[in-house]
Amino acid sequence: MIIVMKRDAGPAEVEAVVARLRDLGCDAHVSSGQLRTVIGAIGDREVIQQIPWEAMSGVEKAVPVLKPFKFVSRDFQPDPTIIEVRGVRIGDPSQFVTIAGPCAVESRDQLFRTAEAVKRAGAQVLRGDAFKPRTSPYSFQGLGEKGLELLAEAREEFDMPFVAEVLDPRDVELVSSYADILRVGTRNMANFTLLQEVGRQPKPVQLKRGFTATVEEWLNAAEYIYKEGNHQIIMVERGIRTFETSARNTLDITAVPVLKNLSHLPVVVDPSHAAGRRELVEPLARAAVAVGADGVMVDVHPTPDTALVDGAQALLPSEFAALMDAIREVAAVVGRRG
Amino acid sequence: MIIVMKRDAGPAEVEAVVARLRDLGCDAHVSSGQLRTVIGAIGDREVIQQIPWEAMSGVEKAVPVLKPFKFVSRDFQPDPTIIEVRGVRIGDPSQFVTIAGPCAVESRDQLFRTAEAVKRAGAQVLRGDAFKPRTSPYSFQGLGEKGLELLAEAREEFDMPFVAEVLDPRDVELVSSYADILRVGTRNMANFTLLQEVGRQPKPVQLKRGFTATVEEWLNAAEYIYKEGNHQIIMVERGIRTFETSARNTLDITAVPVLKNLSHLPVVVDPSHAAGRRELVEPLARAAVAVGADGVMVDVHPTPDTALVDGAQALLPSEFAALMDAIREVAAVVGRRG
């Protein structure tokens, strides 16, 4: 931690900061420039980061040197985490994983038609939600446990693991009893009690970035899960909220290499929710492969114009097959099998 | 809903949209300009807003005419909602309500010293949290039920109702059994299962704006609570996330009159969490009164530099007393008793 004193801070104020650091068992390095005194605090990060330095008299600002997360950092584990689910390896630098399916499970017919199509085209993991967080209380909220049963049936029929969202800490055990991978959605990225519950499950967790979360906050959320004992975490970039409205969100493609530098966790991109519009999904998916992501997650629907959720962004099965071809070609260039 | 067709949409595509509207029991008004055809959809809002119009062939975009929320709208109830809690009237245009106390309850001594000070200075409602959502899993998470017991004790001692945050749907009954007002925090504004649970309680609810939520999304969240039967909702503006970093968040003071135009619900401003720095709290609180808010909520701490949460923004009791004087003077100018 670096503590910058105010221009008019006096020696007693500097001394108070130094004394407090010493009380905490930390070292203090004082540098006095012409206009500001700066105190470098050296010692146990967790101790130092808990103190409200900016509330102390004479302190202008406190700048952390270290990130607040630990276990999910490359500092802690230099090698990439690879998560294996029914033979699919997510995070393996020689593989590229495609997750596809309907945004929400609406019916057996809709789910099975989609699952069959994405399987045939080459997707390795099925997606489909039974619980949907909806901005308006008047929108379709999902089929609940019935949806999970259908997903489990589709898993056996088409031999694909599936991922499903969990919204409520009270549903974690239920969803975990069906799904191969749990998902914490974008609106729940900072729902810390939910993070703790999924952190206690024996299933991998997809952690979607909050659409207004910084990369650092996102890794802090992963740290919550990791700290509870679940180390199988997949980070999912799905676009952030900006001033631009020509697509639903702004896909933060830069977050992929940034995350790869900071953390050992796998990173997947969701171009469908980022774009919100079908015609943008394929170019964004190609970009995701090229930038170095470990996978993509794509919405597919047999009849998007009757979809109960997010129809405008769902690919038709034929469009998805074309996308898989494109993914495989770009993946080959970056040394991955798609 | 207004449906704008693509430049190259053909008559069959226009006809398909019109036919679908008719099937839904709605009217369709078709206007063909030189470059675009536009279809006005007239009928039941909830029916029309569920259809993924933008997924239909030839549709460029669908623009809603009506807001998606209903009960919390001035269209539904022109008169302001006034919420009465132990004699304090929130939302009454002739009153201005100040809520104050520590960000988190840390100990009996800390809470009681603060409560006594804010009561003496003129605050009407006590704040203090027992459950804290923290970005880092290594930060203090609150005293839990013990904190609620202390708050209940302080309520009796100082004759002030209190508000406390609830984080988890499983804790709603517990918090509701102690607190006079429940709070849904900024990170949970879109935690729909939590919204539904507080919507079933017989206690008023403070709904903090998500720091990245639009005013419309915030009113949708209020609609979730209202729809479950709880009509006592207090909207709390606490700053939004923008590119500017000179304060913790950007207080969206404009949201106050915007909300007053759109909704009948009371609006309170939290300058402490918006600013993140003590010296900004008083000017922002004055602005909140002047702009027409129904109240402010302010962090106070007897020794901010030992605070376990958000010390840098907490006022000292003496600073709070000065703030109350300023609030009363500005409130008088806008016709309120502070």
Next chain:
Amino acid sequence: MIIVMKRDAGPAEVEAVVARLRDLGCDAHVSSGQLRTVIGAIGDREVIQQIPWEAMSGVEKAVPVLKPFKFVSRDFQPDPTIIEVRGVRIGDPSQFVTIAGPCAVESRDQLFRTAEAVKRAGAQVLRGDAFKPRTSPYSFQGLGEKGLELLAEAREEFDMPFVAEVLDPRDVELVSSYADILRVGTRNMANFTLLQEVGRQPKPVQLKRGFTATVEEWLNAAEYIYKEGNHQIIMVERGIRTFETSARNTLDITAVPVLKNLSHLPVVVDPSHAAGRRELVEPLARAAVAVGADGVMVDVHPTPDTALVDGAQALLPSEFAALMDAIREVAAVVGRRG
């Protein structure tokens, strides 16, 4: 400057940074923590800030301790700058200044009707533009020099100084030969050649904040003007671009006290351009007075629905008169005469 080394930086990389600092005649304080080495650089700010430290091998990031601007800082001049124009004192803590008039000069009749009304209601400075920056090339671009002539005539008729925008470095002398105060608009805040030209004029300059500029960038722009010799700079907050679209921009009311802490320059708020809608202007103007601004600038038009620019935000003369009453009342509470 604080230079944080990468986790895996070696002694040679640390030594290279230290050697470079010594070559520049600066001191280097090296602090080695368990996970990172940090180097404090002490010496001439302008020398240190020019070096691309982050391009050096082993450097993770360089964090400036001091702001990049100098003359416009409170560090340089603790007392507030007061600018006097024809008897109006802008920046005087006991005065509140209201600037009002049409957004653009459209005709002699429109300008004179507006000027008469705002003068009668108590405005001290007239606004009205002859050159308009318009997003679309198909919009009205202003009357040019003819507009300046009309403004000069109105100044004499109603005994009010006027402020007018200048867009192009080639027009600076022309506008300066007519106007009492020059304005650099929001789209030109980082137009450095224009800043330099107005910096050479003997007239005060209003510097509008770029709607996407940080406070620090805004003060850097002021530094450009100051450095050329013109010290009469008035900062104008006019709303920033955020994700929220319920008003045209998000008025950053917090920027007023932030700026007052950092700089000695006067600060004026433009609620009209921030809001973009007439009904929001009065509450935002009241908030601006309460938060501690030195003045407001307000659009007024005798017939807003025929305005060639920004009609939706212009107040009618009668609305402006009511606003002046509100301003005077709030100003009295904060110790200013409005």
Next chain:
Amino acid sequence: MIIVMKRDAGPAEVEAVVARLRDLGCDAHVSSGQLRTVIGAIGDREVIQQIPWEAMSGVEKAVPVLKPFKFVSRDFQPDPTIIEVRGVRIGDPSQFVTIAGPCAVESRDQLFRTAEAVKRAGAQVLRGDAFKPRTSPYSFQGLGEKGLELLAEAREEFDMPFVAEVLDPRDVELVSSYADILRVGTRNMANFTLLQEVGRQPKPVQLKRGFTATVEEWLNAAEYIYKEGNHQIIMVERGIRTFETSARNTLDITAVPVLKNLSHLPVVVDPSHAAGRRELVEPLARAAVAVGADGVMVDVHPTPDTALVDGAQALLPSEFAALMDAIREVAAVVGRRG
């Protein structure tokens, strides 16, 4: 234009809007729903878009159906614009163009070493600026005309056309007399007098996106240039300002396909200025090729740690050579020769 009336708008207010449309020679289609009346305005776009509809009594909002730009739109020209400069074809769907060189020209040696390296690695166009817009007035501002002379010399020596920024309308003729392609920088995207000047030159213009401009505003800026007679416009995406600070800006990769849908103009991506950090440049450049851009523009410097501008983002010549290999491979997958 679609005009939505307020809930409480009366028949006279609706009639006034209709009458005004008729006076303009336009048609009005009135649709009255249960809660709102909506008026569709049909007629000359430029006439309708000039009227301040939202300033009329009873109007809630006016929603444009058509974009405000015309000539740069795919509606106006369906085929892509291809710009040829000394044999390099920018915008040709079978080519991928790499522009590379130093951010700023610092000396003959620095420029020539860089130019030689990028030419050898396969870049087709040289970049290098003689006039630099700098946030701080204390930073290096460029060599001026001397820099242009050096660039012209390098062009002959290495047989590459070059692009250089122009900052000031007074310098347009000068820069145009040397450079093969002019650049309008991100801070000047809305500098309308500069846009008009470059619009009168016989040289192609790179138009960088304002880092806070929407795609629509960016196309409006292009329209300014086009309208003056210069149709050779190259759009350059270089990252936008968001809340995320882990890279300098957020590269809006989605803007590439969005722009390709809306406009016929070529699109180039600048990963160097978006990232601000060397290690992010290659993955972002690969993503730019994969998403469908027509080219990239990359900063290269022989000794980045002595660079006078933006050293942290400059690639070494050896890194650039590796990047060119990667670009060619991804380009081949999307059917382009790089």
